[in-house]
Amino acid sequence: MSSYALDNLLPYADPGVQVDGAFGLRVAAVQNTDLHLTRVNSDSRLIIRGIPGTRWQHELSARWQELDEGGNPPLWREPVLSSFEREDQVKHPRVRNGERELAWLGSGLLRRIALFHKSSSAYSTRSWITGGEWIFELDTRRDVPLDHDTLLARLMDPVWGLSLRISDSHCTCHNPPLPDRYMRQCTYDLVHTEGKPGGLQIRFRHGRAIYGRNVREDLERVGADSAWLDRVLPQRLADDSSEAFE
Numbered sequence: 001m002s003s004y005a006l007d008n009l010l011p012y013a014d015p016g017v018q019v020d021g022a023f024g025l026r027v028a029a030v031q032n033t034d035l036h037l038t039r040v041n042s043d044s045r046l047i048i049r050g051i052p053g054t055r056w057q058h059e060l061s062a063r064w065q066e067l068d069e070g071g072n073p074p075l076w077r078e079p080v081l082s083s084f085e086r087e088d089q090v091k092h093p094r095v096r097n098g099e100r101e102l103a104w105l106g107s108g109l110l111r112r113i114a115l116f117h118k119s120s121s122a123y124s125t126r127s128w129i130t131g132g133e134w135i136f137e138l139d140t141r142r143d144v145p146l147d148h149d150t151l152l153a154r155l156m157d158p159v160w161g162l163s164l165r166i167s168d169s170h171c172t173c174h175n176p177p178l179p180d181r182y183m184r185q186c187t188y189d190l191v192h193t194e195g196k197p198g199g200l201q202i203r204f205r206h207g208r209a210i211y212g213r214n215v216r217e218d219l220e221r222v223g224a225d226s227a228w229l230d231r232v233l234p235q236r237l238a239d240d241s242s243e244a245f246e
């Protein structure tokens with residue numbers, strides 16, 4: 001996971017084409033299993049804490065070497081915006097403007113990241129961006145009650161939440177039950193209350209645990225909080241073999 005994070009986050013140049021990774025992101029420090037990230041011309045810090053045994057320095061060196069040998073200059077040690085990044089800004093204004101337009105949402109969500117495990121019944125949260133929209137897919141196991149109202153209420157809380165309102169929704173909670181092999185989904189579209197560009201779609205899925213056979217065991221092994229696990233992935237009874245993990 002640490003190597004996956006670095007592959008996706010750290011900026012590097014594809015000379016003459018574009019800059020990949022998070023534009024302007026820099027590595028500020030490594031302290032044990034903490035990776036401190038910052039941005040050019042900023043004092044802000046984002047700390048990514050790895051599980052015990054994470055070797056950030058080793059991963060950083062490996063990533064540096066891999067890019068360097070492939071002819072892709074790594075940019076995360078540059079003290080200022082590199083010439084590659086400046087050139088990219090000029091060549092791809094639409095891409096960079098699109099990113100900036102979603103920044104209020106990314107920043108707001110990052111500052112409330114704990115909501116996704118404290119206020120949700122999902123054991124898995126994934127997200128991606130497409131066409132100016134941030135899509136989240138939250139999976140709740142069938143034998144755990146699906147709760148989407150708590151998370152939505154906190155995301156839109158008038159004091160602590162983001163300036164969001166629901167623009168569209170489709171809730172299937174009161175529909176007749178589906179056969180076991182199907183997943184049920186409730187979908188909520190959220191937009192900025194004052195019309196800023198960019199929106200959020202949250203797909204609350206309810207069904208079989210589809211990500212791996214031994215999700216709970218995998219999460220226990222990397223030190224996941226046991227109270228959280230008991231809530232979102234409770235142990236099954238020994239004779240409960242009616243629903244296979246698939």
Ligand SMILES: [Zn+2]
Binds near residue numbers: 171172173
């Ligand atoms: Zn629903």
